[in-house]
Amino acid sequence: MERRPPACPRQAWMEDSSSQESRSPGLQLPSSYEVTAMQPLKLDASWLPIYKEEQEAVDSVLAFVTSPNKEERDKTTFLRSISVLCRSALSHGLTQGLDLFCDKYELAENIKALLEEEPRDQLCTDLRHLSMLALEKLSLVDTALEGKAKSLLRACFSSVFWLPAEKEMPKADLALYIKTLNSMDSMLRTMVLSFPASQVSEELQGILELLLDFTRCEREAVRERAMARIDVLTCVLSDYSTLQAHANIRRGTAGPVCSGEIQLPLLGKLLGRLILFRFSEELTCYAAFHALFALAEFIFESRLKDRADQVHREAVTTSALCSLSPRDCAKAFGKYLQSHERTDVILVAIEALGDASILDQQVPSSLLDVALEDPDVWLTDGPKIVSSILESLPYCSTQAAWERAESLLRLMTNLYPTTVVILLCKAALQGDSTAPELWELMSSMPETLAKILEDFANLLCTQCFRCSAEGPRTQPMASSSRKAESEELADEPDVESHQGCPNVRTAGLLLEGLVGLSQRAEMARNIELFLPGMIKILQVGSEDAQVKILLAL
Template sequence: MERRPPACPRQAWMEDSSSQESRSPGLQLPSSYEVTTMQPLKLDASWLPIYKEEQEAVDSILAFVTSPNKEERDKATFLQSISVLCRSALKHGLTQGLDLFCDMYQLAENIKALLEEEPRDHLCTDLRHLSMLALEKLSLVDTALEGKAKSLLRACFSSVFWLPAEKEMPKADLALYMKTLNSMDSMLRTVVLSFPASRVSEELQGILELLLDFTRCEREAVRERAMARIDVLTRVLSDYSTLQAHANDRRGTAGPVCSGEIQLPLLGKLLGRLILFRFSEEQTSCAAFHALFALAEFIFESRLKDRADQVHREAVTTSALCSLSARDCAKTFGKYLQSHERTDVILVAIEAMGDASILDQQVPSSLLDVALEDPDVWLTDAPKIVSSILESLPYCSTQAAWERAESLLRLMTNLYPTTVVILLCKAALQGDSTAPELWELMSSMPETLAKILEDFANLLHRQCFRCSTEGPRTQPMASSSRKAEWEELADEPDVESHQGCPNVRTARLLLEGLVGLSQRAEMARNIELFLPGMMKILQVGSEDAKMKILLALQNVLRQLKKSKASFIAVQLVGRLLPLFDSECSELRELSIRMLAELLQLVVGRDEKRMRKEVWRALVPLLFRMSDQVPSVAKASREALLAAAELLRWKTLKHLLQRERLWELGACLLQKSRSRAEDFIHQSLPYLQDPQANVRLAAVRFIGLITRRLREQTTDSQADILSALQPLENDWDISVSSLAARTTSILRSPCVQQRPRGLLRALRCCWP
């Protein structure tokens, strides 16, 4: 049994030691055993070089971060102590270890928490002001705010921007409010200038993105405060031709950062928002103007090319900027922007059409006018611009805004038809509130749609030709589906896209859109434009593409007058026959059912042409009646019945209605003996069908014809023997046995005359 631990550890230890002493005479035990108690852990920062100079500030900080209860006075003391500690350390050059101290006791996180706890409906204490001062000093300590600046600034902005408007504040709070804003501006400048050279662009970009988000707020006071801070940052860019970064090996590249080295990917977005607010009716206009002026200084300073540019810069940045309209302002800045930056300006204008924070909707319209006048310069990124238009449409609050967006979209369609149509299809298929308008818009451009559809069909044809030249295909019906092949092509991001054609992936959207459009009368009226491309896709497209084309054709044909539908039906039958043997059962069924519909559409002279076409469908339909998929077999029977109606073939119709299916093959041969050779050639490929039922039906039908060919040494007889030989070893015993019997009949000598009745002779061959 396991020994239980003693209830009195000290006594047990002594007893155990005594027993060991008898066994180990050399072991000396202590004369007494002292019990010590745990003392509370005392935080010690005496290791800091600055500790001797600012012991009181350090102790105040430690007391605050460890105290569970934090009074308002303690918060103020904590923030003031941070400012004192950092300022003194920088002054005496004793910053060693200070970044570790700040991180260990989470000074930045504590400041952020204090800001988030402050009420947003009033300004009652100077805690916000003290927080800005503390953060400003912390930013000068190496790595103290590394990776934390953006979240801290978001807390600062939220804490101040959401305060009541200045005119709504009590007069007693105005002085503190202005002092808080000034400390925030000073902190912003210091934070930006303290970033290492390698991170200035990235960090400045992040801060500006935060501020731009606030300019979209519905509250005017929030927009005004955010715009004023943007003004501060743009002044930093313009006032300093070099931004001095701290020289510290741990902070990356040190030394001056020239304005030309500062890269702002959001420059175009920033410029667009500044132009919008510069010409607005609200208080943000003044701050936006100053920010725009400062941004112009930065752009011209960093992108001057020659003396002529210098003269132009002086003209623009002195007095002309004050009198420029929104349109002229965009044109002036556009000369110095890169292509993606001009695109961002246009994206901002498009977004502003549905932005409640933009009170004067004439300003974004003016910016779009610039793009409409010079599309080769401003409208180069079609996917981004078109996507932005489509996203903004649900938010266009006025008819004028909608019409402006539609005009821009039509221009983009002329310039980039494929991109626009694909994105239109994608947006319309999402089924939001603008879907009816988008379908209407697409319906109004049938020539463009038809051209893109034919481009896609040509792309598929080229891909099909390329694949066919890479090597011979194996058995046509037993080979794997081409669906995987097209999916592989779809993974190639730029298949033919450089030539203006849709790639395989995006063209799927086009086909889905085509199905949606086919339900509208506009497409039915212009079906002749679409037919060439649709016919090509039925020939070389993937199974999914063919399904969509058939669905679209079904929808269109049901809307057409019977005379027009009859003409198209005759053209379409030949494209349907290869689809009967698709590996996709849904495509087999859809194509067979569509044939039945087409046979009922023909009228007048088209009936004669259709009868010639339908003879080619009889043998495939006969075999598909044995399809293992019940719905395909049923559709085949119904299509054969429709063919019998068209051919006025009473016997065939009678057999189908009585379901005497075993007599159908003999009926076909009795009706047209001259077609026996054609029937043979149509039947041979089905000997390789993946389905045993279909192979069996093909062997049985060929067996019916063998008596007619026994006395003839023809090419067909040789082909039959060659095709039947592998089936003698078929895994399905019904197929193998019937194939062996048919081969035997073909090879045996003729010993008797052919019976008078062909039908009776053929029935003798039926098992």
């Protein structure tokens, strides 16, 4: 009868020569327990349906991700293999499990690492170009890049945008540079069209935010490259329905597609930046103009209401757009914008007054002229606009810009006096380093300052009446912790609630501001404006409030 090995054999271990010598000569290990050398673990991807078709590409990818040493040739082979693998899987309909494979072996993360390792002062290899091609193919594999697009694109943009300007590159690198930009543009188009319908708005918003950040860079070459990519995306946006339909046909999928379903919360901000660069004196103006035209197509297509709008669209999106001034351009688009989008256009213009990268300061001034002419339409969000003015005033780069900001602040003081007072006090309370400069600027605007101080006195008086009427539960806050006060006030959704009256919690803030202002010369000159409110606080205010009044006096 044939001998069978035990059901639960013991593992045999190698022993050194000394132990072998001490072993009894008669003791022999059965043949089934022969000792073998341990072999390194070999990764197996034969379970992939595409493995039989592209075994070499799969093995090359696995070899790279598991190798501790990665030479330049290995990087190139890795990137090319990803493109070959994904392209073949898509063409043969063998993508099952490929997303799991990509995630398990972190292909996207490896590409990102390679891009981040590339030197930013030279374009010496085609690694960037191959990386864009690989990411484009990966984006077509279901969920392979899910949740990773923004971080990957940040690496792509940084790797290319910070390269030397085209005119500073060696002539031998120019062809590769153009090829790299083309592969980036193709990747962007494919990536946007591959996003699920439920995610396209959010993903596109994130990409545009990244690019808008680059348009604020001091280097013109960076701004130009970022604006050119924005142009690519707005063109995709304007033709989204048609492009998406074609993409669905190629992939064999179907579903309703409509550009009107795409929501971009940053639309106003994007429009504002495009107008600024459209009328600039640098090369970004060409890409900005083309992007502005494409954005107009998207807005009009998704928001047309009647035949009259169609006529207006034809007037704006043809040759007329070439001759429109910044002011007329804002008016033409403003008709189709929502209130918060018009606010964002104005916020961009205010910010640009102190932005050295905006060479022509007349453009943001022209945008603000539109708001000054029609404040009921353009200046509806008082807190946001006033905050932006106060932040930008100290940094206005020209006298004309400073005067335009002053005019806007004067108008906002008339429209939202409570907002101006509270935000100025909040800046002082939080220890904002720009608060003294802001008050100094206020003191150089006699009419505006008088209005602010008068309203400040009225607020103090009104606040006291409300505190005394509502009882101790709503007494002004104690001044034991400035930090706690500012954090609580930061949670206020709107500094002008109850039809323009400040919430009772702002009483402590106003009094803190009053103590700080009492040290300033302009306060002493206008102290009579505050006396009614001060006296009332001494009569009915809390003990803490009374102490603050005495300190101010």
